[in-house]
Amino acid sequence: MPDAVHDAFQRPLASLRLSVTDRCNLRCRYCMPEDEYVWLPRASILTFEELDRVVRVFSTLGVRKVRLTGGEPLLRHDLPALVRMIARIPQIEDLALTTNGLLLAKQAAALRAAGLQRVTVSLDTLRPERMLAFAKSARHGDVLAGIRAARDAGFEHVKLNSVVIRGFNDDELGDLVEFGRAEGAELRFIEYMDVGGATHWSMDQVVSQRDMLEALTRRYGPIAPVAQTGGDARAPAERFRLPDGTTFGIIASVTAPFCRTCDRSRVTADGTWFLCLYAGRGVDLRAPLRGGASDDDLAALIRATWQGRTDRGAEARLGVADRGALYRIDSLRADPHREMHTRGG
Numbered sequence: 101m102p103d104a105v106h107d108a109f110q111r112p113l114a115s116l117r118l119s120v121t122d123r124c125n126l127r128c129r130y131c132m133p134e135d136e137y138v139w140l141p142r143a144s145i146l147t148f149e150e151l152d153r154v155v156r157v158f159s160t161l162g163v164r165k166v167r168l169t170g171g172e173p174l175l176r177h178d179l180p181a182l183v184r185m186i187a188r189i190p191q192i193e194d195l196a197l198t199t200n201g202l203l204l205a206k207q208a209a210a211l212r213a214a215g216l217q218r219v220t221v222s223l224d225t226l227r228p229e230r231m232l233a234f235a236k237s238a239r240h241g242d243v244l245a246g247i248r249a250a251r252d253a254g255f256e257h258v259k260l261n262s263v264v265i266r267g268f269n270d271d272e273l274g275d276l277v278e279f280g281r282a283e284g285a286e287l288r289f290i291e292y293m294d295v296g297g298a299t300h301w302s303m304d305q306v307v308s309q310r311d312m313l314e315a316l317t318r319r320y321g322p323i324a325p326v327a328q329t330g331g332d333a334r335a336p337a338e339r340f341r342l343p344d345g346t347t348f349g350i351i352a353s354v355t356a357p358f359c360r361t362c363d364r365s366r367v368t369a370d371g372t373w374f375l376c377l378y379a380g381r382g383v384d385l386r387a388p389l390r391g392g393a394s395d396d397d398l399a400a401l402i403r404a405t406w407q408g409r410t411d412r413g414a415e416a417r418l419g420v421a422d423r424g425a426l427y428r429i430d431s432l433r434a435d436p437h438r439e440m441h442t443r444g445g
Contacts, residue, residue, distance in 0.1 A: 205242065247260070292306050
């Protein structure tokens with residue numbers, strides 16, 4: 101296999117987030133808090149064949165991990181068909197999915213049979229009334245059913261993502277850990293980020309990694325870091341172990357960014373490639389895809405772009421005085437590619 105392409109800071113092109121839709125069936129405050137949105141034109145959305153080709157080209161340049169995202173990826177009709185296509189690519193060693201879980205119970209078995217290896221489910225609260233207020237959905241039970249269906253379908257490494265926001269769910273950290281333990285899933289606590297549609301973001305709502313560890317230490321006692329080795333060394337989450345051996349992770353993107361080891365980029369459902377979650381603009385891959393470019397042409401474009409990459413967006417945000425939300429509503433509506441539900445997490 102060819103060696104991975106490296107950027108200006110010697111970060112490899114190794115992990116690809118592939119968004120399959122910009123649509124979502126939740127309206128979470130940290131991502132889609134508004135009532136109206138500008139959607140990508142349906143004709144611009146890449147077909148499964150085009151998405152498969154994109155992954156194949158990226159795989160020749162070093163990508164070994166692919167994560168299907170959205171929006172809510174399970175809204176894309178017949179997603180197991182795309183999973184089967186990508187699972188056949190020899191270089192792809194890790195094929196995962198991030199979902200809000202609402203539709204997972206019905207699709208978990210088919211996704212596993214198609215070759216999906218890992219599932220991450222967003223679970224910000226264990227209280228249905230909080231989900232209703234925060235995400236405008238009364239389907240909390242469907243999320244829990246999806247988590248259990250993933251386990252029953254044979255997914256061995258189910259992860260649960262919880263964005264922690266002060267005054268919303270920061271009193272549930274221990275309860276979420278206990279739920280994960282009971283369900284055989286590992287928690288990933290995520291600092292509330294000022295990206296995309298987080299138009300109501302403010303620094304005082306961020307619960308830092310230090311604050312989370314202090315809260316969990318008060319409940320459980322001493323917490324030890326887990327050494328990250330191999331591919332895990334570039335994972336965004338730092339992992340920790342409770343005294344009884346239970347593990348969990350924290351993604352401290354706001355207070356302790358991992359830019360210097362970041363090997364991931366993301367392609368939107370309409371083929372725009374973003375090299376950083378904070379990037380102001382992306383690279384159009386759809387035009388060459390549909391304009392007759394060969395795989396070698398696409399690979400040359402991707403290689404040259406990545407080799408010139410100097411993005412360290414989260415670190416740059418650390419130095420912003422009076423830091424607020426990255427975008428205002430009018431700015432998001434002017435360019436839907438700035439939205440998290442378009443860009444993918």
